[in-house]
Amino acid sequence: MSLLELDDLSVTYRIASGEVPAVRGVSLSLEAGEALGVVGESGSGKSTLAMALLRLLPKDARTSGRIMLGGEDILQMKWGRLRAVRWAEASIVFQGAQHGLNPVQRIGDQVAEPLLVHKIATPEKARSRVASLLAQVGLPAWRARSYPHELSGGQRQRVMIAMALACEPQLIIADEPTTALDLMVQAQVLTLIKELIASHGISLLMISHDLSVLADTCDRLAVMYAGRVVETGPAGGSFQHPYSQALAAAFPTVGDPASRLAPRGLGGDPPDPQRLPSGCVFHPRCPVALDTCSTVDVELRPAGDRRTAACVLVLEESC
C-alpha cells in the first residue's frame, strides 16, 4: 500500500463570479521513502493541491475525491484526528520563510511548539530536542534564542525544516522550499533536504515551479497544467507531453549549444480556470496540436518506462 494516495482529487473555489476549478481530478500515489516532485506554473493548482492534502484550504474551497494517508481518508477525518495527523504524521514546509515564522517569538519556542501541542515532550525534554533538531539542519544550539529577523533567508528556511521534522512525520510536504533563496543557499537547503529524507526514511512531496530543483531532489515527477496532471514519470527520463517538453526547454543547460543565444519559451498564457479551452486544455498553446485536440480530451496514458502522459500523440505512438 502506498503511503499517500490521491484519488480523483478536485478542488473548486467559489467566488463572487462563479466557480473556479483549481485542481481537476488528480490521482497520484507516493510510496514510503519516495520523493515525488510536482511541477507547474502559477495557476496550475500545485499549491492548492499541497494545501488540500492537510485540509488547510479556506472555507470557500470545496474538495472532493479521496486523500488516503496510511490507509485513512483525510477528507473523512474528524477534526480531532486531523489535528493529530497534522505535524505528527505529515508536516508542511511552506514557501517564503519570511512569513512562515512568527517575528516576535524566539526560534526555539516555535520549533518546540508542535512537540508541546502534541504532548510528545515535556517542556524540559523539548529544549534538548530543539537543540538536536537545530543541529540536524546545521544550526548551532544558541540560535534557539534568536528571533527570525536575526537569521538569513537560508537559515530561516532551515528552521522551517527543523519544525517539520520535530514530530518525526512519515511525510513532508514542501511547497517551494527554496524559492527566493540564492543559488548557493538553495543548493545548501536542497542537499540538507535530500540527506534528511534519506536518513529518516521520510517520504517527500515537493512542489515547485522550478523543474531543475525537482529533477535534482526527487525520484519521480508529476507535471501539472491548468489543474490536471498531464505527465508523470521518473525524474531522469525524457518528457513525452509537449507541455512538459516546452517547460524543460525553458530551463537552459549551460554549455548546450542548442540553447546558446536561443531562449525558448511557450507562446500565449496559461488559461483562465473559469474559461478553460475545450478538448485538451493545452491545445491553444501546443506547438504540435492536431485538429482533433480542440474537441477530444485525453486521460493519462502509458507512455513508456513507468511514464504516463495525457496527450493524443503519445496514445497513437504506443498503439
Place this chain on the structure above:
Amino acid sequence: MLTATDLAVEFASRGRRARAVDGVNLSVGAGEIVALVGESGCGKTTLARTLLGLERPTSGTVSYDGSPLSYRGKALQAYRRQVQLVLQDPMGSLNPRQTVYEAVAEGPRIHGLPDEEKVVAEALSRAGLRPPERFFLRYPHELSGGQRQRVVIAGALALDPKVLIADEPVASLDASVRGEILALLLRLRDDLGLSALVVTHDLGLAWNIADRVAVMYLGRIVESGPTEEILKNPQHPYTQALLSVLPESEERIVLTGEPPDPTRIPTGCRFHPRCQIVAAGNPIADKCRTDLLPVLPTTEGSQAACHLVTQRQTR
C-alpha cells in the same frame, strides 16, 4: 559605450561603512549584451543603479560615449533618455491605477517628445503587444505576468534608448513566459542595435542571451569574459562553485556559509573564507589570506581575480 572605471560606492550602515561596490571596471559595448551575475548582497543592483546615475559613486567614474556622466539636472535627464532601466517584478513597478497607455506615455511626456500616441503605440508593438491600441486602456491587473513585463519594457523603449539596464528581468515570471521575454531582448538588440546590461543570479539566463559575463562577489568583479569561455571553462573558484550547483553539473561544490557582510570585507582575497580550494589546504593559501588582489581592468578577453589563477598563468 557605457563604462565604469574604478567605481566604488559606499553607504553608511549602523555607524560603519558598507562598501557595496568596491572597485569595478566594466564596459558595455554598442549592441552588446552583458550579464552581471552574482548572489544577493554582492552589490550588483547598486552597481546597476550607479550606472544609471541613481546613485553617486564615492570614487571612480561612469562614462557614456566617452564622456563622464554629469550629475546636473539637464545633462542627467538627457543621459537617462539614452540609458533606461527595466525593473523586475512588473506588479510592483507599474502603478495599478494607471492604464498601460499612461504608464508608457510617462517617459515621453517628461522628456517632451512629440506625437505621444505614435511613440506609445510603436513602443508597445516593439515590446510584442500587438495590436497596441488593444492594450491602451487596460490596467495592469487585467494583464498576465508576461504582458506586464512587456509593458515595463515598452516604457523603457518609448524613449528610444541606446542601452537597457535590466535588473532580474525574468525572475518573477513563469518558466514558459521567461523564454519569450529573453527572446524579445535578443530581438531588440538585433533590430534596434540596443545594448543591454542584464543583472541576474541566473546563469542559464546568461547562457541564453549574453555575449559577455561578469561575475560579481562582495562588491568586486571576480571573473569576466566571453560567455562561452566563462561558463564552459570557469577559472575562478567562485564561478566554478556557482556552475557546479546547476543540475547538469556532475560534481557539486556547495559553499558553506552565506556571502559575508560588505561592512566587513575579508583581508587578502575577499573570497578566501568560503573558497573551496583554500579550505582544501592549498599551499599558497597564506597568500590568499593576506595579499590583496588588483582590480580587474576592462578587457574583452577573459580574466579572473584569483591568486591561484595568476600563479598558474605565470608558471
